[in-house]
Amino acid sequence: xxxxxxxxxxxxxxxxxxxxxxxxxxxxxxxxxxxxxxxxxxxxxxxxxxxxxxxxxxxxxxxxxxxxxxxxxxxxxxxxxxxxxxxxxxxxxxxxxxxxxxxxxxxxxxxxxxxxxxxxxxxxxxxxxxxxxxxxxxxxxxxxxxxxxxxxxxxxxxxxxxxxxxxxxxxxxxxxxxxxxxxxxxxxxxxxxxxxxxxxxxxxxxxxxxxxxxxxxxxxxxxxxxxxxxxxxxxxxxxxxxxxxxxxxxxxxxxxxxxxxxxxxxxxxxxxxxxxxxxxxxxxxxxxxxxxxxxxxx
Numbered sequence: 001x002x003x004x005x006x007x008x009x010x011x012x013x014x015x016x017x018x019x020x021x022x023x024x025x026x027x028x029x030x031x032x033x034x035x036x037x038x039x040x041x042x043x044x045x046x047x048x049x050x051x052x053x054x055x056x057x058x059x060x061x062x063x064x065x066x067x068x069x070x071x072x073x074x075x076x077x078x079x080x081x082x083x084x085x086x087x088x089x090x091x092x093x094x095x096x097x098x099x100x101x102x103x104x105x106x107x108x109x110x111x112x113x114x115x116x117x118x119x120x121x122x123x124x125x126x127x128x129x130x131x132x133x134x135x136x137x138x139x140x141x142x143x144x145x146x147x148x149x150x151x152x153x154x155x156x157x158x159x160x161x162x163x164x165x166x167x168x169x170x171x172x173x174x175x176x177x178x179x180x181x182x183x184x185x186x187x188x189x190x191x192x193x194x195x196x197x198x199x200x201x202x203x204x205x206x207x208x209x210x211x212x213x214x215x216x217x218x219x220x221x222x223x224x225x226x227x228x229x230x231x232x233x234x235x236x237x238x239x240x241x242x243x244x245x246x247x248x249x250x251x252x253x254x255x256x257x258x259x260x261x262x263x264x265x266x267x268x269x270x271x272x273x274x275x276x277x278x279x280x281x282x283x284x285x286x287x288x289x290x291x292x293x294x295x296x297x298x
Contacts, residue, residue: 027176027183027190027197030067030080039073042127043081046196048188049137050102052090056139056296060090062109063102065188066122067196075212077200084122085189087112102187120147128218132157132172132195134294142295149297152290154218156195156210165204172198218290223265224298226284227256227272234276241271253284262287 001009015021046067053059066084071077089109099105123129129148131137134155141148162170167178173185175198184190199211206213226246227238235256239245243256260268265285273281292298 024177024180024182027181027194030069030193030196031200033078033080033200035076035078037072037078038076041070041072041078043125044069044071044077044128044130045123045126046192046199047129047131047137047141048191048195049131049140050098050104050188051140052092052094052098054136056143059140061088061114061140061144062090062094062098062104063087063188064114064119065190065192066119067189067192068122068126069196071211075208075215077196077209077211080196083189083192084119086114088114114144116145119145123147123151126151128215128290129153130156130195130199130214131294132191134158138294139296149295150291152218153294154214154290155294156199156214159217160203160210160213165206167204221262222259222288222293223262224257224259224286224288225265225268225272226253227258227276228253228283230256230272230276237276255284259288 012023012025015023046065046069048065049061050063051059051061064084064086068081068083069077070079070081087104087109089106089112094104094106094109124147129138129141129151131153132155134153135158138148138153157170157172160170162168162175167175169175172191172194176182176185176194179198179201181194181197183194185194199214200209202208203210203213227243230238235245238256238258241258243258245256246252247254258268269283269285272283273279286298288298
């Protein structure tokens with residue numbers, strides 16, 4: 001650390017020691033990680049995409065951010081690799097609201113191309129893909145490069161119980177502030193590094209890191225239960241219990257649905273029979289692992 005940086009840190013420490021200020025530090029890059037590995041090493045990849053909108057059927061990716069890292073059998077992040085950061089020109093103009101959000105303009109992405117084969121090669125060794133909103137990112141990623149469909153995925157937003165850890169929100173900007181740093185948000189590469197910093201840090205109220213907690217959640221098998229043809233009068237009961245409505249046409253039923261741990265399947269079906277259908281019923285059920293979770297296919 002240079003003398004100038006030492007002076008700045010001393011000033012920040014003095015402000016914090018007063019109890020009247022809280023200082024956020026700029027995230028400059030991945031932290032220095034160390035430690036002896038335990039067991040087999042694996043590669044994970046943090047992914048973030050910027051797109052022209054929310055619908056993967058009509059909107060397009062305009063920026064790729066992929067940051068690789070290695071982790072051991074104990075879930076300790078040991079090293080961070082060189083990122084894959086690319087812009088991509090869409091087939092039409094970038095909407096004004098997207099430019100306002102990301103700072104990306106038509107001029108910035110003009111002529112930029114991302115080769116799906118290059119992306120596939122980059123993720124070839126990955127044992128896990130992590131996104132901070134995987135239900136959004138996975139659908140776009142799979143539509144662009146089918147190799148993503150063959151990888152297990154995890155979501156650092158929804159698969160860590162941030163509120164149970166004393167944090168009011170799982171939004172990336174909020175978490176960054178809670179962990180004492182700020183970054184250039186809504187650019188793919190920077191959001192990846194912010195997510196990795198949070199996951200590598202101790203998770204409040206636990207004995208491990210956010211990444212270790214995420215691995216536990218990602219490795220669980222869940223089941224999706226569709227309450228097909230549930231009586232309309234019980235829609236509020238289902239909603240209060242955590243069921244969501246699927247009204248989209250496609251292979252999945254137009255019905256209320258819920259994901260539960262495989263161990264809770266029998267209890268959930270018993271609840272539906274006793275409280276919703278008031279009798280025996282045979283409902284569509286699908287087993288879901290990290291290979292299907294957050295995908296359009298699920």
